[in-house]
Amino acid sequence: MTPVAATRKVPTYCYQCVAGPDLLTVKVQGGVATEVEPNFCAAAVHPGGGKVCVKAFGLIQKTYNPNRVLTPMKRTNPRKGRKEDPGFVPISWEEALTLIADKLNAIRATGLTDESGYPRVAASFGGGGTPQSYMGTFPAFLAAWGAVDMGLGSGQGVKCYHSEHLYGEYWHRAFIVSADTPLCNYLISCGSNIEASGGVVGIWRHSRARERGMKRVQVEPHLSITGACSAQWVPLKPKSDAAFLFALIHVMLHESPRGALDLEFLGRRTGSPYLVGPHGYFLRDRASRKPLVWDTLTGSARPHDVPGIAEALEGGYEVDAIETGADGEVLAEGLLCGQTAFTRMAQHMAGYTPEWAAGVCDIPAETIRQVANEYLEHACVGETIEIDGKTLPYRPVAVTLGKTVNNGWGGYECCWARTVLATLVGALEVPGGTIGTTVRLARPMSQRLESAKPGADGFMHFQLNPTDKEHWSARPNIRNAYRTMVPLASDGPWSQALGPTHFSWMFLDATPTGLPRVTLPEVWFVYRTNPAISFWDTAAIADKMARFPFVVAFAYTRDETNHFADVLLPDAVDLESLQLIRIGGTKYVEQFWDHQGFALRQPVVAPRGEARDFTEVASELAARTGLTEGYVRAINKGAAGVPLKNEHADASLPTDHLPARDEIWDAVCRAASAELTEGAEQHGLDWWKEHGLATRPFPRSEWYLYPTMVERGLRFELPYQERLARVGVELGRRLHENGMDWWDEQLKEYQALPACKDFGAPWLAVVEKQGGSPAAYPFWLITARSMQYAWGGNVGMQMIKEVADNIAGHRGVILNAGTAAELGIAEGDTIEVATPEARIRGRAVLRQGIRPDTLLAIGQFGHWATPLAKDFDVPSMNALTPMRMDLTDATGSGADLVRVSLKRVKEAA
Numbered sequence: 027m028t029p030v031a032a033t034r035k036v037p038t039y040c041y042q043c044v045a046g047p048d049l050l051t052v053k054v055q056g057g058v059a060t061e062v063e064p065n066f067c068a069a070a071v072h073p074g075g076g077k078v079c080v081k082a083f084g085l086i087q088k089t090y091n092p093n094r095v096l097t098p099m100k101r102t103n104p105r106k107g108r109k110e111d112p113g114f115v116p117i118s119w120e121e122a123l124t125l126i127a128d129k130l131n132a133i134r135a136t137g138l139t140d141e142s143g144y145p146r147v148a149a150s151f152g153g154g155g156t157p158q159s160y161m162g163t164f165p166a167f168l169a170a171w172g173a174v175d176m177g178l179g180s181g182q183g184v185k186c187y188h189s190e191h192l193y194g195e196y197w198h199r200a201f202i203v204s205a206d207t208p209l210c211n212y213l214i215s216c217g218s219n220i221e222a223s224g225g226v227v228g229i230w231r232h233s234r235a236r237e238r239g240m241k242r243v244q245v246e247p248h249l250s251i252t253g254a255c256s257a258q259w260v261p262l263k264p265k266s267d268a269a270f271l272f273a274l275i276h277v278m279l280h281e282s283p284r285g286a287l288d289l290e291f292l293g294r295r296t297g298s299p300y301l302v303g304p305h306g307y308f309l310r311d312r313a314s315r316k317p318l319v320w321d322t323l324t325g326s327a328r329p330h331d332v333p334g335i336a337e338a339l340e341g342g343y344e345v346d347a348i349e350t351g352a353d354g355e356v357l358a359e360g361l362l363c364g365q366t367a368f369t370r371m372a373q374h375m376a377g378y379t380p381e382w383a384a385g386v387c388d389i390p391a392e393t394i395r396q397v398a399n400e401y402l403e404h405a406c407v408g409e410t411i412e413i414d415g416k417t418l419p420y421r422p423v424a425v426t427l428g429k430t431v432n433n434g435w436g437g438y439e440c441c442w443a444r445t446v447l448a449t450l451v452g453a454l455e456v457p458g459g460t461i462g463t464t465v466r467l468a469r470p471m472s473q474r475l476e477s478a479k480p481g482a483d484g485f486m487h488f489q490l491n492p493t494d495k496e497h498w499s500a501r502p503n504i505r506n507a508y509r510t511m512v513p514l515a516s517d518g519p520w521s522q523a524l525g526p527t528h529f530s531w532m533f534l535d536a537t538p539t540g541l542p543r544v545t546l547p548e549v550w551f552v553y554r555t556n557p558a559i560s561f562w563d564t565a566a567i568a569d570k571m572a573r574f575p576f577v578v579a580f581a582y583t584r585d586e587t588n589h590f591a592d593v594l595l596p597d598a599v600d601l602e603s604l605q606l607i608r609i610g611g612t613k614y615v616e617q618f619w620d621h622q623g624f625a626l627r628q629p630v631v632a633p634r635g636e637a638r639d640f641t642e643v644a645s646e647l648a649a650r651t652g653l654t655e656g657y658v659r660a661i662n663k664g665a666a667g668v669p670l671k672n673e674h675a676d677a678s679l680p681t682d683h684l685p686a687r688d689e690i691w692d693a694v695c696r697a698a699s700a701e702l703t704e705g706a707e708q709h710g711l712d713w714w715k716e717h718g719l720a721t722r723p724f725p726r727s728e729w730y731l732y733p734t735m736v737e738r739g740l741r742f743e744l745p746y747q748e749r750l751a752r753v754g755v756e757l758g759r760r761l762h763e764n765g766m767d768w769w770d771e772q773l774k775e776y777q778a779l780p781a782c783k784d785f786g787a788p789w790l791a792v793v794e795k796q797g798g799s800p801a802a803y804p805f806w807l808i809t810a811r812s813m814q815y816a817w818g819g820n821v822g823m824q825m826i827k828e829v830a831d832n833i834a835g836h837r838g839v840i841l842n843a844g845t846a847a848e849l850g851i852a853e854g855d856t857i858e859v860a861t862p863e864a865r866i867r868g869r870a871v872l873r874q875g876i877r878p879d880t881l882l883a884i885g886q887f888g889h890w891a892t893p894l895a896k897d898f899d900v901p902s903m904n905a906l907t908p909m910r911m912d913l914t915d916a917t918g919s920g921a922d923l924v925r926v927s928l929k930r931v932k933e934a935a
């Protein structure tokens with residue numbers, strides 16, 4: 027018996043899904059973790075009351091999972107393949123690290139990049155950046171190493187919130203867009219499944235808002251858990267959200283009085299009054315080249331930033347101006363006819379009536395009008411609210427988009443429409459409205475508002491990848507060619523993972539004209555990602571992995587990706603290792619705090635077996651590759667999350683020797699304390715271990731970008747995308763100059779005012795290209811989150827499965843009960859869902875709450891190597907979704923849906 031005195035409660039954090047981090051305490055008895063509890067001490071500062079979700083309660087089982095990899099292993103079977111047994115045998119850390127260091131040192135001797143110019147070392151991390159909160163100082167090792175290809179993707183990015191990431195950040199510093207839920211009264215949620223995906227904080231905020239009377243309208247083909255607890259469900263056809271949103275704009279522009287809109291916001295805070303010339307570009311002042319507006323006070327055209335003008339929002343004017351297009355070409359000069367961008371938009375939207383949309387998205391025109399009018403009625407145009415002593419606009423209406431709406435064809439149009447809907451009533455970045463969470467492409471990354479720096483034409487600066495002749499990058503730095511192909515992906519630390527990451531896989535066998543031949547990385551590090559399950563066309567991905575010469579996988583259990591590894595390294599998992607991270611401020615999914623600071627993850631229990639802390643592994647690799655100095659320098663510069671030297675303290679580590687793990691984190695802790703308290707405190711690791719977190723207030727007014735825009739005299743770059751139209755023409759020229767015509771369909775997406783199309787059509791066309799007849803594949807197969815699972819990251823835990831299996835839909839493929847009756851399918855029957863190229867089988871789960879033409883495969887299952895999960899017998903849509911150029915949009919993303927056939931193959935037992 028363990029004496030009661032040996033019971034401790036240890037504070038730590040959970041960041042198993044992107045909706046975190048959240049805070050918990052773990053009860054430890056006699057050195058064994060026995061219970062997870064909320065961190066009640068953090069209840070006052072954490073926006074979810076210091077609570078965690080069921081996934082965090084799974085951490086105890088995660089630690090003691092009998093299927094963990096607990097020693098380093100090496101492959102003994104040189105043949106790699108899904109059907110090949112890797113023949114992993116335990117080896118010592120010494121042997122494992124020597125194997126890896128030998129490969130790395132050989133690379134350093136030959137050169138970091140290969141004959142194509144691509145890094146010989148690649149590294150892939152999964153789930154939306156969450157691994158970074160678990161991998162200690164590994165980023166410092168990568169920084170010391172030099173060129174690394176971090177763009178061999180899994181499902182994150184291109185299957186995720188991709189258009190939102192790129193456009194959201196471009197327009198309003200919103201890597202993720204959220205409603206200002208605590209104040210919002212009317213929310214249109216297009217496939218944002220927040221009750222499953224929003225984490226503790228999101229769910230808490232939404233439940234309070236609904237209790238308060240916020241009306242949430244859930245627009246999606248299947249009645250998700252979020253739809254089920256919304257006021258209204260609008261079951262539209264998959265991939266038709268743009269039509270729905272365009273029709274909402276139409277109603278507001280063409281069926282509502284102008285006075286219902288926020289004319290002042292449009293005129294002052296957006297590019298709406300800018301005059302657009304005959305060629306579609308802004309009309310500019312001949313001398314200063316600034317865009318012109320029509321000043322109603324003087325009755326003349328004036329540059330947009332002249333003080334004291336009153337911009338005309340609508341109309342056409344003849345003005346003396348210059349119109350310049352791509353590559354600085356002068357298209358027209360002299361007396362030119364210009365119309366305001368707003369007028370252009372109004373004309374552009376004239377045809378997108380609710381009746382037109384009804385035919386596309388299968389929602390009655392009257393429902394569309396009802397939603398548009400309710401949105402306007404709730405917008406409170408003209409009202410203000412006081413926050414932190416500042417008077418701000420109050421616009422309690424918002425639109426949010428979920429993952430399939432957000433990426434692939436139609437993603438741009440949906441993001442544009444959503445953001446225009448906010449600007450029409452002045453609800454962008456103001457209390458109650460549509461707001462951003464954080465930045466990942468703009469800098470500085472830790473200060474969202476600070477990143478809103480003045481740029482050209484009165485808009486915010488955004489570092490687009492250059493498209494001019496001199497600076498366009500003809501030679502990509504990594505295999506997915508984000509710098510060459512995707513101006514909006516920018517070129518920061520996150521850009522590689524936000525490029526078209528499927529290209530790295532697709533182009534291995536056939537690199538299209540103009541790009542250097544895509545090569546296999548010589549060493550590939552993988553951690554907390556499982557592309558063989560989470561990406562598209564998973565069978566082909568697995569085959570390609572089998573050709574990688576040397577794969578080092580940090581392994582928690584065996585899985586479908588580390589099945590192809592050469593070396594498995596057991597990392598000390600969540601409750602066994604050490605790291606300090608930033609918490610609070612504003613962060614996705616709905617983490618909006620009134621505090622900010624740091625939290626520590628600490629070894630609650632000793633690592634099991636030979637599992638090692640990531641920081642120790644990173645230090646060893648640095649030492650064995652002769653990179654100690656650069657590694658420590660990177661840590662000093664902030665690669666462990668906090669620069670060790672700031673204006674208040676200097677906790678820098680000497681670079682002449684390798685510091686021990688605790689020495690590193692002690693320094694990080696002291697720098698963090700100093701930063702937080704402006705030098706008043708410099709608590710070390712022991713203090714943080716005891717307290718777990720420290721915060722200081724974060725002003726709520728900083729949730730909103732609007733005050734910064736006003737302060738800096740900036741306008742939101744909406745509705746008219748003049749810059750992007752120009753960039754598209756330039757990119758097209760550069761590509762064509764290099765014989766690259768395979769991006770022409772994507773180039774059409776660069777439009778100043780996007781046209782709405784049938785965005786489902788490309789998927790139907792693919793059926794034909796695969797040799798099928800569209801009529802034989804009448805169903806859409808879509809996917810949705812499960813609240814209990816974090817992607818496929820915790821599928822190996824019996825306790826999580828037990829909870830999830832009590833929630834409808836987890837055991838098979840969901841289909842409409844009426845459809846099932848027509849096809850003679852009963853609950854539990856084995857069904858086959860197929861494309862012309864692949865098929866999956868699973869149990870039929872019958873529901874009323876799904877469109878008759880839609881099937882749903884929840885989560886990402888279909889595992890064949892992960893212990894426990896491989897026996898679930900639940901299929902994955904990823905075996906059916908192809909990876910193709912014609913399903914890739916201009917930002918380089920695709921979407922998680924596919925056209926399929928359906929038949930019964932076996933009666934339920």
Ligand SMILES: Nc1nc2c(c(=O)[nH]1)N[C@H]1C(S)=C(S)[C@@H](COP(=O)(O)OP(=O)(O)OC[C@H]3O[C@@H](n4cnc5c(=O)[nH]c(N)nc54)[C@H](O)[C@@H]3O)O[C@H]1N2
Nearest residue numbers: 152153180181182186554555556560580581582817818819
């Ligand atoms: N069908 C379908 N596919 C999807 C999606 C979908 O909705 N449906 N969503 C897509 C999206 S949006 C995303 S972001 C991606 C996410 O996809 P990925 O980032 O690839 O995530 P996972 O599949 O969860 O892979 C995580 C892996 O890490 C392992 N792991 C868990 N904990 C630890 C640990 O402590 N240490 C180590 N070493 N390994 C650990 C798990 O065993 C698992 O193999 O998936 C995409 N794929």
Ligand SMILES: Nc1nc2c(c(=O)[nH]1)N[C@H]1C(S)=C(S)[C@@H](COP(=O)(O)OP(=O)(O)OC[C@H]3O[C@@H](n4cnc5c(=O)[nH]c(N)nc54)[C@H](O)[C@@H]3O)O[C@H]1N2
Nearest residue numbers: 217218219223246250264265428429430810811813816817
């Ligand atoms: N518990 C948990 N939370 C998570 C994650 C997790 O794995 N587990 N993953 C995190 C990550 S990386 C992400 S990207 C987010 C994803 O967060 P969400 O986007 O909120 O999540 P999903 O449930 O995948 O979104 C799918 C919803 O979109 C609907 N849908 C599918 N196709 C369409 C369409 O064409 N139009 C419309 N309107 N709706 C459609 C589906 O019916 C479903 O309800 O969740 C994050 N939070």
Ligand code: SF4
Nearest residue numbers: 040043046079081225
């Ligand atoms: S919502 Fe995500 S980060 Fe928060 S406790 Fe649950 S799994 Fe952990």
Ligand SMILES: [Mo]
Nearest residue numbers: 154182186187
């Ligand atoms: Mo994601």
